[in-house]
Amino acid sequence: MTLHDAAYANIESYFDTGAFQTELAALVARPTESQDPRGKPHLHAYLHEDIAPMLQEMGFTCRFHDNPVPDAPPILTAERIENATLPTVLSYGHGDVVRAQEDQWREGLTPFELIEEGDRLYGRGAADNKVQHLINLRAMRAVIAAQGHLGFNAKIIIEMGEEAGSPGLKEFCAQQKDLLKADVFIASDGPRLRPGAPTIFTGSRGGVSFDLEVNLRDGANHSGNFGGLLADPAMILAHALASITDDHGQIQIAEWRPDSLTSRIREILAALPAHDTGIALDPDWGEADLTPAERVFGWNSFTILAMKAGVPEAPLNAIAGSARATCQLRFVVGTDVDDILPALRRHLDRAGFDKVKVVEHGENSFPATRLAPDHPMVRFASASIENSIGVAPDILPNLGGSLPNDCFAEVLGLPTIWVPHSYAGCSQHAPDEHVLKSLSRQALVAMTGLFADLSAQSSNLKLQ
Template sequence: MTPEKLVRAAEEFIDSGAFFAQLATMVSYATESARPEGRLALEAYLDEVLTPALTHLGCAVTRHENPSPAAGPFLVGRRIEDPALPTVLCYGHADVVEGMAGQWSEDRDPWTLTADGDRWYGRGAADNKGQHLVNLAALRLLLAEQGALGFNLTFLFDPGEEIGSPGLAEFAAAHRELLRADVFLGSDGPRLDETTPTLFLGARGGVQLLLDADLRPGAHHSGNRGGVLRNPATTLAGAIATLVDGHGRILVPELLPPPVGPEVRAALAGVEVEADPYWGEPSLTPAERLYAWNTLEVLALSAGDADRPVGAIPGRARAILQLRHVVGTDAENAAAAVAAHLAAHGYPMIDVSTRGAYPASRTPLDDPWVRWARPVLDRAAGRPVAVLPNIGGGLPNAVFTDVLGLSTLWLPHSYPGCRQHATDEHLPMAVAREGLVLTVGLLHALGNPTQDHPLPVTASYP
């Protein structure tokens, strides 16, 4: 059980305004990884915020050049209390998406944390500065209470998660010893809903596909040539309809995952997800569609000029589609499967190419670390915690499962309505408060194993 004094300290850290003040400083750094000026802010954030925070935890802090020129350096903090103790690898990302200044409600500045009731508004408040602040604060509170963690700590900060974590897999592969650990703990993405504490074990992958019907240079008069000239927009619309129907059901067998397994189905049996009842695979529950199945989404369509249409048949039409997929999907061959399917349905004139991809991954539901963490979190929350096989979105989880071979525990401190990646991003105070209590409970249990609830045995921790 988490000591009552530690729980009170966690709640007081939120209630006193100390958390808000520290988050306000973090939000003030415009660490937009997609913008050149954001790279300078990222460097300052690493130097002026994260390095002192890790040093205060007794970590030796090092910066490492990114193998990719697309993003800045990685920051690693390590605190080794005893080589015989288990090691936890924590992860957070220092970057944010574009601030979208001037578009927020109530004239809010994205780089100024603003309280509105129990909602704290600002870019990065939920994704990811508020979340890694929860974890840093939990570690500080544990040290203040015990004088030691009771485990070894490695904390890795990613400078480019919002642009696909360029260089992260290569960095991890080249620094396996630096990042060696017994278990991974990260906080990103949303919990199931605002009031349900959640543990998830991985992420869906994604493949972005470009469908290009480039039939001829320029447009042609629709009266003079209509009926004898193939329309690329009509062609593309018909082609997409053979891939995914008007109710969101995938029609290409090669783009589907294996059937939902009994363990995943059991884990999702009590999970409620708000959904359109007539959208997606009808044989699945909404939770299974979101967390255990694939979707093929049309992200963009382009032909002619919808704002200023003219009576002409366009020469070219394009669409961007995205396959969100779970573990077990043959995602590497998605473009080839779509191209073959379209050719077989009379659309060989459409070129199909991959614009980007990232893998799906998950830690098994019966993993020893999952079985260890679940009752700890249930006790800390005072109610059952939702355990999801993965979230619907994407994260670099495969770096930790596939490259480093770790069991991954993701404890999110946000919720689906937080408006991340949009204007009015916010973090509810109640979510941060409960998140901090959950995290100190989990870390306290990690550093204070009992005979009744021992830690799992791993290769590096006998």
């Protein structure tokens, strides 16, 4: 029996006997909410009681680290070094989840119990990100069990604060460059483009959040007595927001329009199938001369996340004294990160909105990153996955969302390969989050094949 045959048999047995579902259920049962203080003890327990024993059983040496940021969640690193001459793969996962939203799950579901319904396994973290690093770790174990060794060196980093903006992760990577030194980064997060076909993406869009505020006076004033006499903060803010895009969402700030949508990136995106989001898209929204794939993977998008003036729940006949909008720009490589908010300030001033204040958020922001889709490791991973499951991966230059890939691509200087094990309709960050059993089984086989190929070809890998 070949290495691949033995490893495939191991991973298929792991899934088919129910062991995968049992282990995922145990991980989901840990209420690791990083955005809620009640989750704090569970963040520690997840690393010490759930993940470390799993890694130690696989021959990894584990270390627990305090976060460089005071009171931020802990970080676990693990390594299995078989031979200093072998290439080293760094992988990553995050064990924290967003708020449970217990009262919003439909009847019969609860966030911290894995519940099976047909092809779906429901639970908070089932898709983001517990199932994703579980699949990768167990795929490595299948290779070890097949031949008694992994065939390459492996390092793992599991953080517990990604849903809170990965506080301290970049500082940790900078401080621990020697500990995290590797040749390539392979990890999983985010959704596939299609549920039935794997995806590889090599970076992510960046994201910056900020508030726009208009504060004209304390308190509100009667709209009958003062209407037409006092400037309306909400009206000023609405006009300022409307100046940022046109009425179809096309960005009007020149500095926010990237220069990185090259002919090669367009060629890569043109080869993609239709984006299976499960949601009806608006064809007339966004940049007019771009395809849907180019809009979400190759361009920037501006979003108003929330707005408030007065008391929306109980409106009064009064002109509010202030108004606020929380906004976000998702941006690709080719956007000057340091000039995003200064460019907005210049735009607002030119348009006469000097009363609008730009308030930067200090959290929940990630830079944009992208590895060339023609990189040798992208080609290697794509060919391996297709050989394992008979389906060619969809190749994206970057994820439409944001994640802390800059820690690995820029701080550690690694080629980054992401192979997501979820799909767009998984209700990530929402009630009724779930993962598909069929997708999980396919992903287990694909990752087992990828790690087996890395083992078999470790001495001949082209990493640059």
